[in-house]
Amino acid sequence: MSSSVNLGLAEARRRLAARELSARELTLAHVEAMAEARQLNAFITETPELALEAATASDARLAKGEGGLLEGLPIAIKDLFCTRGVATTAGSHILDGFVPPYESTVTAKLWAAGAVPLGKTNLDEFAMGSSNMTSYHGPVRSPWTKASDNADLVPGGSSGGSAAAVAARIALAATGTDTGGSIRQPAAFCGITGIKPTYGRCSRFGVVAFASSLDQPGAFGRSVEDSALLLQAMAGYDPNDSTSADLAVPDWTASLKGKVKGLRIGVPKEYRVDAMPEEIEKLWQEGADWLRAEGAEIVEIALPHTKYALPTYYIIAPAEASSNLARYDGMRYGLRVEGETLADMYKKTRAAGFGAEVRRRVMIGTYVLSAGYYDAYYLKAQKVRRRIVEDFEQAFEKVDAILTPTAPSAAFRAGEKLDDPVAMYLNDVFTVPSSLAGLPAISVPAGLSAEGLPLGLQVIGKAWDEQTVLDVGLAIERAAGFEVMPYGLASG
Amino acid sequence: MSLDKATVRKISELARIEVPESDLEPLAQELSAIIGWIEQLAEVDTDNVAPMRSVMPITHAWRADAVTDGGMQEAITRNAPSAHDGYFVVPKVVE
Numbered sequence: 176m177s178s179s180v181n182l183g184l185a186e187a188r189r190r191l192a193a194r195e196l197s198a199r200e201l202t203l204a205h206v207e208a209m210a211e212a213r214q215l216n217a218f219i220t221e222t223p224e225l226a227l228e229a230a231t232a233s234d235a236r237l238a239k240g241e242g243g244l245l246e247g248l249p250i251a252i253k254d255l256f257c258t259r260g261v262a263t264t265a266g267s268h269i270l271d272g273f274v275p276p277y278e279s280t281v282t283a284k285l286w287a288a289g290a291v292p293l294g295k296t297n298l299d300e301f302a303m304g305s306s307n308m309t310s311y312h313g314p315v316r317s318p319w320t321k322a323s324d325n326a327d328l329v330p331g332g333s334s335g336g337s338a339a340a341v342a343a344r345i346a347l348a349a350t351g352t353d354t355g356g357s358i359r360q361p362a363a364f365c366g367i368t369g370i371k372p373t374y375g376r377c378s379r380f381g382v383v384a385f386a387s388s389l390d391q392p393g394a395f396g397r398s399v400e401d402s403a404l405l406l407q408a409m410a411g412y413d414p415n416d417s418t419s420a421d422l423a424v425p426d427w428t429a430s431l432k433g434k435v436k437g438l439r440i441g442v443p444k445e446y447r448v449d450a451m452p453e454e455i456e457k458l459w460q461e462g463a464d465w466l467r468a469e470g471a472e473i474v475e476i477a478l479p480h481t482k483y484a485l486p487t488y489y490i491i492a493p494a495e496a497s498s499n500l501a502r503y504d505g506m507r508y509g510l511r512v513e514g515e516t517l518a519d520m521y522k523k524t525r526a527a528g529f530g531a532e533v534r535r536r537v538m539i540g541t542y543v544l545s546a547g548y549y550d551a552y553y554l555k556a557q558k559v560r561r562r563i564v565e566d567f568e569q570a571f572e573k574v575d576a577i578l579t580p581t582a583p584s585a586a587f588r589a590g591e592k593l594d595d596p597v598a599m600y601l602n603d604v605f606t607v608p609s610s611l612a613g614l615p616a617i618s619v620p621a622g623l624s625a626e627g628l629p630l631g632l633q634v635i636g637k638a639w640d641e642q643t644v645l646d647v648g649l650a651i652e653r654a655a656g657f658e659v660m661p662y663g664l665a666s667g
Numbered sequence: 668m669s670l671d672k673a674t675v676r677k678i679s680e681l682a683r684i685e686v687p688e689s690d691l692e693p694l695a696q697e698l699s700a701i702i703g704w705i706e707q708l709a710e711v712d713t714d715n716v717a718p719m720r721s722v723m724p725i726t727h728a729w730r731a732d733a734v735t736d737g738g739m740q741e742a743i744t745r746n747a748p749s750a751h752d753g754y755f756v757v758p759k760v761v762e
Contacts, residue, residue, distance in 0.1 A: 276742035375723045388722060418725055486705035497682065504683070506755055511748035517758045522685035534684055538694070539701060541682040542670070552705070557718030559711050564719060596697065597704050613722035638723065 179204045180344040184248055184401035185428070187347055191237055191247045198237065198247025202230035202291050205249040208345045209293060215316045215343060217336040219254045220262050221294040229291045236289065244408045246289030251346035253337045254295035255302055256282045256392075257381040261292075265383040266300040266310040266333075269528025270509045279381025280413045281350065281392050288408040293346050296336030300530045301500065302357055302385045305602040307335030308593060309532045317365060317586055318343040318661035322627030327589040331361030331582075331602075334395070338365040341395045342661055348396040348405040354386050355488050356582075356606025358393045359618035363581035363631025366620045366659065368402045368648065369395045373638050374613030375420035377406075378413035386495035387418075389488075389610050399619060399649040403427045406641070422639065430642055433649030436470030440647065441574035445481035446605060448583060455580045455630060458622045462578055462632045465654035466647065474574055478566040483559050484608040485600055490543050490556035491611075496533075497540025503528060535596065560611050567612045571637050576647045579605050581618040581631035609635045617648040620657040629659070669699040 179201050182190065190196040206223045226249060233247035257263050257275035264270045278286075286292070299309040306329040307315040317330040318339055330339040334351030338361035341349050351358040353371035362369025370393050377392040384390060392409060396402035407427055413419040442463055447456065463473045505511035505524030512527045514520035529537065543552035570577065583604055592599045609616045615638070618631040632651055636644035670678075672691045675698065679686040686694060740753045749756035 273746055276739065276745065373723070375725070388720070414728065414730065417727060418721070418723070420723065420725075421728070480711065483708055483711055486708050489701065489705055490708075501683075505748060506757055507743075508746035509748070514758070517760050518683065520758055521683040522679075525683055526685035529684065534686075535694075535697065535701075537682050537684065538675070538678050538698060542674075542678050542698070542702070545678070545681060554718055555708050555711075555713060556705075557720065558713035558716040559708050560722075561716050561719040562711060562713065564722065596701060611722070 180208050182347070183398050184347040184396055185398070185404050187248055188245070188404070194237065198230040198233040198291065199227065201247065202226050202249045205293055205345060205347070212343050212345050215318060215339050216313050217296055217315050217339040217343065217345060218251070218294045219264055219266070219297050219312045219336070222261060222292050226291050226293050233289050233291065243288035244404070245285060247291060248289070248347055249291040249293050250285065250405065251293045251296045251337055251340045251349040252282055253298055253334050253349065253351050255298060255352050255383045256350060257383070258282055258295065261295065263295065263383070264312065266298045266312060267528065267533065268311040268510060268530070269503045269525070273508045277381060280378035280415060281382070281409045284411065285408055290408065296340055296349060298336055299333035300533050301383065301496070302333040302352055302354055303496070303532050303536055304332040305356070305360055305599055306592070307332040308589065309530055311530060314589055315339050316589070318664055319365065319586060319628055320662050322662070328586040329364065329589050331364035331586060333357040335361050337395050338362055338367060338369065341365070341367050341397060343664060348394060348401050350392060350405070350409065351395055352382060352390055352392050353610065354389045354492060355610045356603040358395065359606045359616060359631070359633060360582050360602055362395060362618040363620070363629065364586040366629030366657065366661065367395055367397050368399055368617065368619050369393065370402045370406055370617040370641070370644070371615065372406060372410060372641050373615045375418050376410050376641070378416040378419045380413055380415040384499040386492040387499060388495060389492060399617070399645055399652050400428060400431060402617070403431055403645050425642060427642055427645055431645055431649060433646055433653055435466050435647055435650045438471045438576065438643070438647065439474050439574040440466050440471045441474050441476035441570055441577040443476050443478040443481065443570070443577060443579060445478050446579045448604060451583050454624055455583065458630050458632065459578070459580050462621055462651055466578065466650060469650050469654070476570045476574060476577070478570060478608065480559065480562045480566050481608055484563055484611055485604055487556045487559045487563065488607045488611060489539070489600060490552050491560065493536040493540035494544050494553050495540070497537045497544065500533070500537055563608055564612045567614060576643050577635040579633045579635065581605060581633040585624040585626065585628035585630055605633060614638055615641045615644045617644050619648045619651045619655070621651055621655040622657065623659060629657070670695050670702060
């Protein structure tokens with residue numbers, strides 16, 4: 176394996192600009208790494224030819240001293256972003272054969288910035304899952320294993336392929352999408368950084384929809400700086416997305432200093448959930464100590480409706496999903512299963528095309544929206560959502576950012592928790608509340624569990640204040656000094 | 668609330684997903700467990716709370732009422748499982 180795959184995104188960028196490295200060499204090294212790591216199943220579609228073609232064009236621009244923010248840098252794209260001429264599956268059987276005739280706004284921005292497309296990464300079907308076990312294209316294997324054995328672990332989900340690809344040094348960085356934790360939880364499980372910006376910061380145009388009031392694209396990198404750099408190229412107003420915010424994108428990387436002196440950091444007492452492993456409680460305390468040592472003030476805060484966030488999410492997200500997924504009917508694209516009548520064809524196509532978790536959520540969503548139940552479930556959940564948002568608003572009157580663990584455990588074994596949907600949903604207990612409130616949040620690798628697996632800390636910020644989230648994240652990154660490589664990389 | 672087989676059958680009709688008879692009972696139990704878990708929301712006092720539909724205040728933008736895109740019949744029908752002369756082919760719905 177070439178050492179250039181171990182460079183960070185920002186460092187590789189500096190070397191390309193200095194012409195110490197060519198985009199073609201850098202891309203070849205990543206294309207080789209992608210081929211060597213196929214056992215991870217991190218990619219659904221690899222695009223090595225497109226990557227090398229783009230790298231050659233980047234070298235020509237770099238030679239003239241031109242080039243965009245990500246010129247010549249190989250990255251991976253979650254297979255939920257539509258890419259013109261390249262198959263887009265959303266991890267589902269129902270999109271078999273679908274080749275988008277258009278490009279998502281986020282990926283169009285990345286190609287315009289000069290990024291090199293390595294391929295489309297695996298994910299839970301329609302981004303519904305926390306383990307990457309629900310993909311029609313098979314589970315992703317984490318590059319990490321426990322120190323004690325070699326059993327396969329999940330990379331987390333739903334953006335598990337992107338997180339695994341970045342952790343395994345296949346891609347310098349990768350896009351993800353986060354609806355209830357789908358960037359932050361896999362980042363924590365894979366020992367990398369992942370940021371979900373404020374709802375509305377990145378365009379959802381061309382991103383296969385799951386739950387439209389929650390879905391938000393974001394970025395994975397192996398450092399806070401790398402994640403900020405990728406996010407910067409992804410963000411910005413788009414008239415094609417009515418919920419996209421018409422706000423200038425700040426130069427986050429230029430302002431990134433990691434200074435937390437004088438900041439007030441909230442620690443919510445409600446996040447001390449039952450049965451949380453002691454090592455996670457300890458890491459959280461350590462994170463607070465690191466920030467205090469850098470001059471931040473740690474303040475206990477109350478987010479009283481925290482325990483209601485998950486049940487609220489599991490009404491709102493399935494309800495929106497059942498509506499969004501109505502479009503998969505076998506008529507215009509994807510799978511079609513013949514039937515006697517039109518209705519029969521719909522039902523057979525959707526029965527064959529959707530996996531168990533998607534069927535479960537579409538049915539829950541259909542139920543909570545159905546006549547007689549709408550007020551009791553959906554309307555109630557929308558009201559509780561406001562209560563949760565108000566909790567954060569009150570907390571942010573007193574603090575600048577909030578520190579929590581990212582997930583209540585380290586990565587678990589492939590196949591665990593599959594028979595109990597509610598146990599699986601609890602993975603997102605710390606990430607869902609900020610998703611419901613649309614707030615920016617980052618997960619930064621901060622330590623190892625007793626079994627030698629990465630654990631993440633989450634920083635949640637005020638709406639549109641990604642800068643503080645990144646700065647606090649950088650302070651944690653520096654204090655934690657997390658530099659452990661996945662053991663799976665050494666053992667193959 | 669616990670969902671029975673008849674309710675699950677009705678939901679599957681509404682969702683246009685065929686569910687085999689043998690899956691109805693296990694699915695009823697699974698969905699009942701999830702619905703039972705989300706019913707804890709009843710504890711929250713939401714009197715006089717307005718439902719939240721959009722988490723960020725969005726001001727909808729005005730634009731000229733002009734055609735900005737289109738004329739791509741071929742590109743759009745290329746993905747269809749069955750297309751003919753620029754149309755999607757579907758089973759006969761009117762006798």
